[in-house]
Amino acid sequence: MPFEILFGLLLLIAFLAFVACFFEDAESDCGSQSNPNSQVQLAAQIGYVHRFFNKAISGEPLSNCMYATTACTVTWVLLRQFEPMFPAEKWKAAILAIPLGVLAGEIFHLIFATTAHLGRTSGQSRFQQPLYLDVFYGHLVPIMTHGFMTTFCITGIAYLQANLGTLSGIPELNHPFPLPLLGFIWGITVGSIGSSTGDIHYGTERIFQDRPFGEGKRVVYHGMITRYADCGIRTQKDIVAFCIKYGCPLTGMTFGMIILFENWRTVLGMLGGGYLTAGSAAGAAAAAIGIVIGLVIGIALILGNLYLVRWARKRYGPFVGE
Amino acid sequence: MTVPTAPVEEEEKKPEKGWPPTETKLGIIAAVLGIIMTILPFMPSFVKAIGLTFVLVWGADSVRKTSRYGLGTGVPSIGVLAVGYGVIGAIAGMGIAKVGGDFTIGGVEVLNVGVLGGVAIAALIGYISGIFSNSEKFISMKIPGLERGMTELGVAGTLAFLLESSMVAGTLKLDAVLEDVFLSGAIAFMFVMSAIGMFHPFNACLGPDEDRGRTLLLSFEISGLICIILGIVSIALGAEWLGSSSLGLLNAALLILYGIVVWVVFYAKFVRRSFEASYEVVGTGLIKTVK
Numbered sequence: 001m002p003f004e005i006l007f008g009l010l011l012l013i014a015f016l017a018f019v020a021c022f023f024e025d026a027e028s029d030c031g032s033q034s035n036p037n038s039q040v041q042l043a044a045q046i047g048y049v050h051r052f053f054n055k056a057i058s059g060e061p062l063s064n065c066m067y068a069t070t071a072c073t074v075t076w077v078l079l080r081q082f083e084p085m086f087p088a089e090k091w092k093a094a095i096l097a098i099p100l101g102v103l104a105g106e107i108f109h110l111i112f113a114t115t116a117h118l119g120r121t122s123g124q125s126r127f128q129q130p131l132y133l134d135v136f137y138g139h140l141v142p143i144m145t146h147g148f149m150t151t152f153c154i155t156g157i158a159y160l161q162a163n164l165g166t167l168s169g170i171p172e173l174n175h176p177f178p179l180p181l182l183g184f185i186w187g188i189t190v191g192s193i194g195s196s197t198g199d200i201h202y203g204t205e206r207i208f209q210d211r212p213f214g215e216g217k218r219v220v221y222h223g224m225i226t227r228y229a230d231c232g233i234r235t236q237k238d239i240v241a242f243c244i245k246y247g248c249p250l251t252g253m254t255f256g257m258i259i260l261f262e263n264w265r266t267v268l269g270m271l272g273g274g275y276l277t278a279g280s281a282a283g284a285a286a287a288a289i290g291i292v293i294g295l296v297i298g299i300a301l302i303l304g305n306l307y308l309v310r311w312a313r314k315r316y317g318p319f320v321g322e
Numbered sequence: 323m324t325v326p327t328a329p330v331e332e333e334e335k336k337p338e339k340g341w342p343p344t345e346t347k348l349g350i351i352a353a354v355l356g357i358i359m360t361i362l363p364f365m366p367s368f369v370k371a372i373g374l375t376f377v378l379v380w381g382a383d384s385v386r387k388t389s390r391y392g393l394g395t396g397v398p399s400i401g402v403l404a405v406g407y408g409v410i411g412a413i414a415g416m417g418i419a420k421v422g423g424d425f426t427i428g429g430v431e432v433l434n435v436g437v438l439g440g441v442a443i444a445a446l447i448g449y450i451s452g453i454f455s456n457s458e459k460f461i462s463m464k465i466p467g468l469e470r471g472m473t474e475l476g477v478a479g480t481l482a483f484l485l486e487s488s489m490v491a492g493t494l495k496l497d498a499v500l501e502d503v504f505l506s507g508a509i510a511f512m513f514v515m516s517a518i519g520m521f522h523p524f525n526a527c528l529g530p531d532e533d534r535g536r537t538l539l540l541s542f543e544i545s546g547l548i549c550i551i552l553g554i555v556s557i558a559l560g561a562e563w564l565g566s567s568s569l570g571l572l573n574a575a576l577l578i579l580y581g582i583v584v585w586v587v588f589y590a591k592f593v594r595r596s597f598e599a600s601y602e603v604v605g606t607g608l609i610k611t612v613k
Contacts, residue, residue: 041529049610058398058518058525066514073511073551077558108547111589112518115540116526118596122536123529130602178507184514233609 002169003276009168010263013157017190018256020153024064024190025198025251027146029239030139031055031113033063036199036225036239041120043223044129050226051132051235053139054120057112064191065184066112067105067147068154072183075101075155079179091167094159102152109147110140139236146240154190157259158182170276190255198243198251265293342535345383349474352380356481360488361438363431364564367489367556367573368549368580374485375545375584381478381520382541386534388471389524397528400475401521405513407444408479415440415484416496424495430564431493441480448476479516486512489552489577492561492570508555515551519544536595542588549581 031053032040040052057063075097082093114136121131158179165173175182229238269275269290274282342348359365359373381404389397415437423436452469454460465471488494490512491502503509523540527533556574563573597603 047610051609056526056528058401058522062398062402062514062517066518069510069514070551073508073555076507077554080558104551111547112522112526115522115543115589115592118593118600119523119527119537119540120529122596122599123527123532125531125599125601127530128601130604130607131597131600132604132607134606178505180507180510184510227609 003271006164006168006170006173006276007267009160009164010267011260013160014256014260014263016153016157016160017259018252020150020157020190020252021193021198021255022248022252023146023149023153024060024194025248026240026244027143027150028060028194028198029243029247030142030146030236031117032236032239033057033060039223039225041124043226044124044127046223047127048223048226049127049129050223051135051233052226053113053135053143053236054117055113055143056116056120057109059191060195061188061191063109063112064150064154064194065187067109067151068158068183068187068190069105069180070108071102071105071151071155072158072180073101074104075159076179077101091163098152098155098159102148102155105151105155106144106148109151110144113140113143135235142237142240150190154186155183157186172280193255193258194251197254198247261294261297265290265297268293342538345387348383349380352376353477353481356380356478356485357438357441360441360481360484360494361433361435363434363488363492363494366563367492367553367577370485370489371545371549371577371580371584374482374489374548375542377478377481377485378516378519378545378548379538379541381475381482381516382523382538383534384471384474384478385520386524386537387467388465388475390532391465397525398517398521401517401519403472404475404479404520405483405517406479407448407476408481408483408516409509409513410447411440411444411476411480412437412483412487413440413496414443415480416487416494416499419494420496428565431495434494437484437494440484441477444476444480445473446476448472448474475520478520482516482519483512486516486548486552489549490556490559490561492556492563492573502559502561506555506559508552508559511551511555512548515544515548519548531599533595533599536592536599539588539592539595543585543592546581546583546585546588549584550578551581553578553581 029036033055037054037056040050040054041056043050043052057066075094078097078100079093082097083090086092117136118131121129160167161175161182162177162179163174165171177185226234228234269286269288272289273284273286275286343351356373356377359370381401385397385400385404388400418439419434419436421436423434423439424431425433449469449472452472455463455472456465456468484494487499487503490508491498493499503512519541522544523537524532526540527537553574556577557571560567560570561574562570
């Protein structure tokens with residue numbers, strides 16, 4: 001029975017990873033962090049006054065790491081207080097501790113979002129970029145709610161990992177790292193994937209939408225992305241609505257698949273090596289099988305990507321000029 | 323197409339009421355305060371927090387010094403680099419203090435000069451990496467003042483990390499710090515928030531009209547946030563102060579109070595100054611039509 005619960009928990013972690021990265025991408029679009037941020041920063045300088053929110057807290061990895069770590073630290077503090085109340089069923093403590101911890105993380109997020117927008121806007125006053133208060137206040141709630149979803153899922157993953165053994169009934173599977181450290185690692189990971197996969201999609205879908213394949217981006221188009229939406233003046237809310245169709249699910253899928261493959265190979269290795277029944281004596285065999293499965297997955301992904309790139313180049317060809 | 327008015331020549335704004343101090347002055351004040359608070363681990367947490375605040379402001383100023391020559395996306399990395407030096411320096415320092423330089427009276431650690439060895443190591447690593455980055459033979463970045471900036475970052479990062487550890491654990495003894503800071507996971511929060519405290523101010527205010535006085539206010543504000551959470555963490559760990567747990571609770575409560583006051587004061591100040599410095603603050607409005 002513990003195996004089924006273990007498999008279930010690992011699938012739950014992969015699902016949470018999908019949701020986390022989905023909302024991470026939506027949240028970074030809400031506040032123009034990372035790649036789109038350079039366009040927002042540039043727009044005012046070349047005369048395009050805009051109504052975008054400039055959330056330059058830092059790169060996405062570090063800022064997500066900050067919210068997740070804060071959330072996990074507060075959750076960890078609360079768990080220490082609540083867990084003695086339910087000695088037999090400690091998981092009950094998490095029901096209240098995780099949302100409260102995530103709320104603390106998101107309050108930090110909100111504070112940093114305001115300082116970043118105010119700082120960047122006042123740092124551009126010579127380009128006559130006004131501080132629109134409706135843009136300022138209107139984006140804070142979407143930023144916080146999307147961020148809440150990301151941080152909640154990341155804190156959930158960290159909690160599940162830290163207590164995997166207790167929850168599945170195989171005690172040696174509890175993660176040796178404490179909760180805040182797991183939040184730190186997962187925060188950086190979700191931010192990096194949201195930044196690398198999500199931004200590319202934001203760009204390809206929006207900036208290059210009506211440009212020939214392979215043309216690149218000419219200087220005259222810089223800042224254009226901040227001007228007009230399908231209807232009226234564009235704000236970040238249009239970008240979120242746009243990216244939620246393809247960019248966000250794809251970003252979520254990237255992270256979810258990484259976690260899924262990783263968990264899958266680890267568990268298969270443990271099953272094959274007999275780690276789950278024989279204990280740490282079978283550690284070497286479990287690790288060896290896990291590594292081999294991992295290599296096979298890696299090679300298959302590389303071959304798939306090569307084929308896809310070849311196909312795309314053949315299908316669309318290089319840019320031949322206008 | 324409407325061309326923006328030509329950028330006005332940079333005018334050096336006169337500092338109001340001595341703020342901000344010059345870079346050297348700020349560095350000396352912060353280093354002296356930080357070192358005094360670090361080597362006296364028996365002091366209450368909120369006093370150490372004053373040292374932490376100044377050290378973070380100094381770090382933010384060093385990040386600004388290092389990055390304003392055109393580093394855009396690199397600003398966060400510089401802050402993380404500083405705390406990276408800091409963790410190495412702090413662990414080395416506490417290790418050195420274990421061998422010598424640690425004076426305890428009646429179970430309470432009163433003086434710990436050994437950790438300054440770690441500060442020196444971090445400064446050295448910072449200086450060497452500054453030389454490597456700037457030297458023609460190696461990376462050749464040629465950023466003016468990089469060596470000084472990196473050295474200062476090493477020192478500021480180490481002092482910040484040591485002060486935070488001593489605020490949470492109540493001492494700088496390596497075993498206690500390993501237990502309360504590393505194994506509990508509080509190190510993750512300290513690492514990322516000290517880095518944010520150093521790089522977020524410049525990253526958030528970056529732009530041609532960035533103003534040093536306004537930028538550094540943000541660092542004060544972030545140090546308040548750090549103090550609030552570290553206070554909560556030290557309550558959860560049941561930290562003692564001068565060997566008594568009720569005094570430890572009072573100590574942590576004072577730290578949280580200090581954090582709240584610092585955060586409220588400097589956040590309000592920053593928002594006010596940003597509103598004043600903006601080109602225009604309007605409720606709503608359309609964008610300029612460009613043709």
